[in-house]
Amino acid sequence: MSVLQRIRTAPPRYWLVGVVILxxxxxxTVIDSFQASEWAQALILAIAIMGLNILVGYSGQLSxxxxxxxxxxxxxxxxxxxxxxxxxxxxxxxxxxxxxIVGFLFGVPALRLSALYLALASFALAVVAPSxxxxxxxxxxxxxxxxxxxxxxxxxAKDAYAAVTGTAMTSDQWTYYVTLGCxxxxxxxxxxxxxxxxxxxxxxxxxxxxxAAASGVNIAGYKTLAFGISALxxxxxxxxxxxAVGYVSPDTFPVxxxxxxxxxxxxxxxxxxPGPLLGGIFVYFLPIESNQWVPTQTWIPSQIAxxxxxxGPAVSYGAVLILIMIFASNGIVGLVTAGYARVRRRLRxxxxxxxxxxxxxxxxx
Amino acid sequence: MSALLELExxxxxxxxxxxxxxxxLSVPEGEVVSLLGANGAGKTTTLRAxxxxxxxxxxxxxxxRSLRRMHTEDVxxxxxxxxxxGRGILxxxxxxxxxxxxxxxxxxxxxxxxxxxxxxEYFPVLRERRRLSASTLSGGEQQMLALARALLMKPxxxxxxxxxxxxxxxxxxxxxxxxxAINQADRVTVLLVxxxxxxxxxxxxxxxxxxxxxIALKGASAELKGNESVRHSYxxx
Amino acid sequence: xxxxxxxxVSGIAxxxxxxxxxxxxxxIYNAMGLVNFAQGEMAMLATFAAYTLINRGxxxxxxxxxxxxxxxxxxxxxxxxxxxxxxxxxILTMVIxxxxxxxxxxxxxxxxxxxxxxxxxxxxxxxTVNILGALAxxxxxxxxxxxxxVLLAIYLLLQHTTVGLTMRAAAHHPEASxxxxxxxxxxxxxxWGLASAVGAxxxxxxxxxxxxxxxxxxxxxxxxxxxxxLGxxxxxxxxxxxxxxxxVTINLAGAYLPFVxxxxxxxxxxxxxxxxxxxxxxxxxxxxxxxxx
Numbered sequence: 001m002s003v004l005q006r007i008r009t010a011p012p013r014y015w016l017v018g019v020v021i022l023x024x025x026x027x028x029t030v031i032d033s034f035q036a037s038e039w040a041q042a043l044i045l046a047i048a049i050m051g052l053n054i055l056v057g058y059s060g061q062l063s064x065x066x067x068x069x070x071x072x073x074x075x076x077x078x079x080x081x082x083x084x085x086x087x088x089x090x091x092x093x094x095x096x097x098x099x100x101i102v103g104f105l106f107g108v109p110a111l112r113l114s115a116l117y118l119a120l121a122s123f124a125l126a127v128v129a130p131s132x133x134x135x136x137x138x139x140x141x142x143x144x145x146x147x148x149x150x151x152x153x154x155x156x157a158k159d160a161y162a163a164v165t166g167t168a169m170t171s172d173q174w175t176y177y178v179t180l181g182c183x184x185x186x187x188x189x190x191x192x193x194x195x196x197x198x199x200x201x202x203x204x205x206x207x208x209x210x211x212a213a214a215s216g217v218n219i220a221g222y223k224t225l226a227f228g229i230s231a232l233x234x235x236x237x238x239x240x241x242x243x244a245v246g247y248v249s250p251d252t253f254p255v256x257x258x259x260x261x262x263x264x265x266x267x268x269x270x271x272x273x274p275g276p277l278l279g280g281i282f283v284y285f286l287p288i289e290s291n292q293w294v295p296t297q298t299w300i301p302s303q304i305a306x307x308x309x310x311x312g313p314a315v316s317y318g319a320v321l322i323l324i325m326i327f328a329s330n331g332i333v334g335l336v337t338a339g340y341a342r343v344r345r346r347l348r349x350x351x352x353x354x355x356x357x358x359x360x361x362x363x364x365x
Numbered sequence: 366m367s368a369l370l371e372l373e374x375x376x377x378x379x380x381x382x383x384x385x386x387x388x389x390l391s392v393p394e395g396e397v398v399s400l401l402g403a404n405g406a407g408k409t410t411t412l413r414a415x416x417x418x419x420x421x422x423x424x425x426x427x428x429x430r431s432l433r434r435m436h437t438e439d440v441x442x443x444x445x446x447x448x449x450x451g452r453g454i455l456x457x458x459x460x461x462x463x464x465x466x467x468x469x470x471x472x473x474x475x476x477x478x479x480x481x482x483x484x485x486e487y488f489p490v491l492r493e494r495r496r497l498s499a500s501t502l503s504g505g506e507q508q509m510l511a512l513a514r515a516l517l518m519k520p521x522x523x524x525x526x527x528x529x530x531x532x533x534x535x536x537x538x539x540x541x542x543x544x545x546a547i548n549q550a551d552r553v554t555v556l557l558v559x560x561x562x563x564x565x566x567x568x569x570x571x572x573x574x575x576x577x578x579x580i581a582l583k584g585a586s587a588e589l590k591g592n593e594s595v596r597h598s599y600x601x602x
Numbered sequence: 603x604x605x606x607x608x609x610x611v612s613g614i615a616x617x618x619x620x621x622x623x624x625x626x627x628x629x630i631y632n633a634m635g636l637v638n639f640a641q642g643e644m645a646m647l648a649t650f651a652a653y654t655l656i657n658r659g660x661x662x663x664x665x666x667x668x669x670x671x672x673x674x675x676x677x678x679x680x681x682x683x684x685x686x687x688x689x690x691x692x693i694l695t696m697v698i699x700x701x702x703x704x705x706x707x708x709x710x711x712x713x714x715x716x717x718x719x720x721x722x723x724x725x726x727x728x729x730t731v732n733i734l735g736a737l738a739x740x741x742x743x744x745x746x747x748x749x750x751x752v753l754l755a756i757y758l759l760l761q762h763t764t765v766g767l768t769m770r771a772a773a774h775h776p777e778a779s780x781x782x783x784x785x786x787x788x789x790x791x792x793x794w795g796l797a798s799a800v801g802a803x804x805x806x807x808x809x810x811x812x813x814x815x816x817x818x819x820x821x822x823x824x825x826x827x828x829x830x831x832l833g834x835x836x837x838x839x840x841x842x843x844x845x846x847x848x849x850v851t852i853n854l855a856g857a858y859l860p861f862v863x864x865x866x867x868x869x870x871x872x873x874x875x876x877x878x879x880x881x882x883x884x885x886x887x888x889x890x891x892x893x894x895x
Contacts, residue, residue, distance in 0.1 A: 062694050064701070113879055116637050119697050120831070121875055123639065124824050128872045131865035255820070259705060266698055315713060318706025325699045326687045416781065437780040453778035455771055466771055466782045469764050514782070 024180055028173045029165050037172040038284070040179045040244045044237045046280025047183050049264040050190055050273075051233025056262070057270030058194055059226035060206030062115055065122030066234045067257035068129040073099045073235030074242040074253070078146040079139065088151045088243055089178065096236035103231020107224030126258040130250035145249025148242045151175065175244050182236055191273050193229070202226055203271070263317050267324055269333030278332050287313035369394040369522055369554045370415070375423035377407075377414045384410045386578040387423070392522070397548050397555040399565035399586065401599055402575035408558040409450050411575070412524045415556075416440045416447045427522065442470065446520035450527055452511040456500035460491055463499050463510055467517030477517070484513040487543050505536035512540065516547055522554045523547070529561045537561075541568055562599035566590050574599070607736035609853050615742035617849025618749030619804045623819075623826035624833065624841035625753065626801035631835050633773040633793040634689075636696050640704035641801050642823030644680070646816060647711050648673035648802035649809050653722060662725045666806060670799040677798025681791040689790075711816040722809035745807050752803045753842055756796070760838070769793055821868055825852070828871040831878050834888025843886060848874060 024043075028036040052066050076098050077091035110118050134142050153161070153174035161169035193199050201222045204212040213219050242248045260283045268279025328335050368391040377385040384407045392398045402408050414421040417437040425432045432440055441447065455463055464484070468477050485492040488509040494502065502510060508528055515523055525544070529537045541564060547553050559565035566572055566586040574582040574595060582595065589595050623641060630638045638644075652669040656662060680703065688699050726744030730737040760766035771779040772789030779786055804826070805819060812818050829848045833840020851874070852867045878885060 056694070060694070062697060109876075109880055112883065115693055116635075116697065117831070117879055117883070119639075120637055120827050121872075121879060124827060124872045124875050127820065127824050128869050132869060135861075135866070259701060262698065262701065263705075312709070312713075314705050314709025316709075318702045318704070318709055321702025322684055322699055322706065325691070325695050325702065326684075329691070329695055418777075438783050438785050441781060441783040447781050449778075449781060453775075453781055455775045455778055457774040458767075458771065462767055462771075465764070465767060466779070466784070469768060470783050518782070 021184065028176055033170040033172045036170075036176040037244055038288070040172070040176040041241070042281045042284035043176075043179045043183050044240045044244060044280075045260070045264060045284050046277045047179075047186055047240070048234045048237035049261055049268065049276035049279045049283075050187060051230035051237070052261050053230075053265045053268075053270060053272075053276050054190060054193070054202075054233070055226050055230035056265055057272070057275075058199060058206060059202040059223055060115070061110065061223060061226065062119040062262075063122040063227075063230070064119050064255075064258050064262060065125040065129070066230070066261050067126050067253050067255065069099050069103060069231045069234035070238030070241060070257065071129055071133060071248075071250075071253035072102060073238030074248040075133070075140060075146070075238075076235070077239035078148050078242050078248045081148060082146050088148070092178075092182070092236060092239045092243075095239035096232045099235025099238070100228045100232030103234075104224055104228030106231070107227030110227060111220055111223055123255070123258070126255040130254060133250040133253070141249070143250065145247050145252070146242075147247045148245075150246065151178075151243055172244075175240070179240050179244070182240060186233060186236065187273060187277070190233075194273070198222065198225065206271075259317070263321050266329075267320060267331050269331030270329075272331070272333040275331055275333040282332075283317075286316060367394055368392060369428060370556065371424075371426045372411070372415075373424040373426075375411070375414055375421050375425060377410055377419050377421035379419065384578050385414065385421070388575070388578070388580055390573050390580060390583070392554060392556050393571075394554055395548075395552055396571060397545075397557060397569040399557045399559060399562075399569040399572040400575060401559060401562045401565060401572060401595075403598070404560070405577075406575040407578045408575055409526055412447060412449070412526050412556070412558060415524060416445060441518075444521035445524065446515035446518045446522070447524040448511045448515050448526060448528065450530070452507050454499050454502070454507050454510060456498065458499060459496055460499050460502065460510060461495040464491070464514055464517060467514035471517075471519060476519075480517055480519065484516055487516075487546075488513055505532045505540075508532060508536070508540060512543065512547075516551070516553075519551075520553060522556065524556050524558075526558045527560060528557075529559060529564060537564070544568065562595070604736045605857075606854075608738065609857050610850055611733075611736065611738045611746075612742050613850030613853035614846055615745040615849070616853060617829075617846035618746050618753075619807045619822065619845075620825045620829045620848050621842045621845025622749050622752060622804035622807070623801050623822060624829035624845050625756065625838055626797040626804075627826060627830045628833075628835060628838050628841045629793055629797040629800065631830075632838075633769075633790055634685075634696070636693065636700070637827075637830075637835070638797070639697065639700040639823075640680075640707060641797065642819030642826070643704045643707040643711070644673070644676065644798050645801035645805035645822075646814075646819045647707050648676065648798065649722070649805035649814060649818070650711055650715050652802075652806055653720065653809075653814055656723060662723060669806065670802055673802035674795040674799040677795035678791045680798070681794035685794070686787070708816050715816070717815055717817075719813035719815040722806075722814045724810035741810075748807060749803060752800060756800060757838070759796075765792070769796075824868055825849075825871050828874045828878075830885075831875050832885055834885030836889070837885070837887035840885055840887035 027039060031039070048066060048070055052063065055061050055063055073095040076095040077088065080086040080091040080094065081088045113121060133140050140146065150171040151174060152171055153169045157174060157177065158169050161167070161173070194202075201212070201217045204215065204217055205219055205222055238253075241252075245252070264279030264283035265276060266279070267282050268277065269275030324331060330338075370392040372388055372390050375385055375388045376383065388407070388411055390398075390400070400408050400411060410419060413419040415425055415427075415432065417432065417435055417440050427440075427443055427445065430443070432443075455466065458466075464481070468480070471477050490506055491510060491513055494506070499507070499510060512528070528540055528544070532540070544555060544557075545568060548555050555569075557565055557569060566589055569586045572582075572584065572586045572589045573580050574589070582589065582592065584592075590600070623645060626641050626645070627637060630636060630641070648669055651672050652665050655665040655668060660668070684699060684703055685696070688695055724741060724744070726740045728739055728741055730739045731743070760770060768779070768784045769789050769792055771782070772784050772786040773793060776786045779789075804822065808822060809818065825848055826845070829844035830841050831844070832847060833842070833844030848871065852870050855870050856867050
């Protein structure tokens, strides 16, 4: 099929993906630099959530400690850049790879744990991680962390940006584009992973380990692979996070971060590709928006406003998590595909009922 | 004699599979009625429908009261004891604790104590093994425990699902004698599901034969015993 | 030697606090096969309830049982409203719901009470008494006594009353119990209520030491996890023994191992969890269970 034919016969969701990509590429041109940094952080969370989703949604292993993997990636990059003066962009894949290997090694003992024990152990890890980071002070800078100097955009990027918008590209915007690039690559990789054999194997494991083993699936191999891949994603996300925020410290990776990741995965929709993107955006912007909205409401007294600022996200996160698991356990993506399927059935009319065709698995995007 | 239990056109199944296709039967008060049939005919499903373990349509009435939409525990509290396939022994608990769960709903303390005495008379092995875990009992002993427990519930109706399954003939004989005693001395109505048709027909005054989810035959047990097809299919001669 | 004994006694007291929360976890695990990640936060909220009562002039020894009753009711309410809708869902879903619950309860506590740490009274004086040549504080002995009484009460309730029997039956054999007229769903709710009340004890006992604020129980829950895992997640006795062992271990580690500072005691708990899960996953008193296919 020629390229033109391919474009014409592509299913509608490919067009949607194209539109979304264009939106993100063009976004920094219409928002200010600070907002670009915010969107970069949302994308960073989306990357980490994508990794977590591969572990939880596709291979059915629940880890509540991915914040610790992000910390590992972030500190690896920060140490390499700060101490060994490496080019920051170069540190990103290194951090990812290192974290991926560590994750893979974690996956090995994790095989022996039931889902519950894995959740418990990883949760404990997430709580302990900050104190473990503080200890080797010479390496990690202890409580004060490591400062990451802003990364300047390279000349070609500056020129391209100036040609399009007429303004100079800031380092925040460059960070955004680097993040976007990583996100595109990683999402594309994930999409391929789940479409092909590894994805099917993982889903088989998730849905029934004993049956999968009986069908000859290499359980240990795929489960540890899932762990490694998800850790790799988290590591890259952590590394990008250091770049976006400008410093890494033990307090930037509390257990709340691991909870945020799981909230994002569930809200967006487990076992889906667009889910993590939506989840990352939701998880990042909810506290900010509620923080900005509450103080503007003059009828709320200031003490309440300040406790809502601190407590607000937790209450909304918690409530949303519970409600979604009760009513819509496939997250936003699940709701959308269910709604879409209903609309399509109504539009199609009686014709298709005769063929008795069943709609394809809505989760294979 | 009025019917203690009545089923009318009961349909039931598991998800998309339908097992009972319109079963009607009635169990007169004070009698032992047997429900026969081959494996898969729907005997167990019939009992489960009565105690709410499976969804059903149609009508099921106990002492005139409809059991529609009632939870299992509430059906049981109306006075029905159901000894399921596999006996439903709580293996995490001791023999004594299992028995206590039989009597835990009763308020008549003195009568309960007398019933315990009777139960231990019927099944002395249970007294010996009171404090042991129920999981240490053999198959026959577990059946005795299940029966004893059901007796302690002081039910009006007992549903017994394959009490002879997997047991040695001697033990089966003992158990069936005790079932007969329970029926006669305590006036407990019994609906007996059995693959061992001969035993069941000997015990009961009436019988129903279930085939592929429908009642194929019914009548007095003596007649059924003499019936050609029953003899061929279930009595082996 | 004296100091060692003191550390041990102190460790037993801390262990009692861990044991109470661990017992709550075990009760719910036995009922539903689920580890309730919100147990610590529920205990924290109950402690705030106690604080409110005491602030309004209720004497400590009335506020204490009153709080347990409130916690009991709260546990039942949570089971009915939040847990029952997802009762039949896969374990992962239920775990995520308890995580959501933990976040929600933490946020609510912050919303209603703020994040400023408050001091919480202890009915026991800080004075010490001489036992076998070692000095033990009334505080430690009091905590040991209170948690001991509560744990004993739970044991008696579960093993020697009809209600306890029906709760155990409903937890281990729900279907068979229904056929015996046991209202299994309500027994589950009772289990949550009981667990919540037991957990509240740990919150009330620890608040004078850690100061009362919404994040108070976040480390205690990790120690409770370690205790429950060490003892065997389905064994109430294991929770108690595990709690005491964890308490004594971290106390001794903190006192005698130079690199284990305050915050690294938590890492000791993590090490215990990992060690148990790798070496003896069923814990000290747990039984290996066959996997249901």
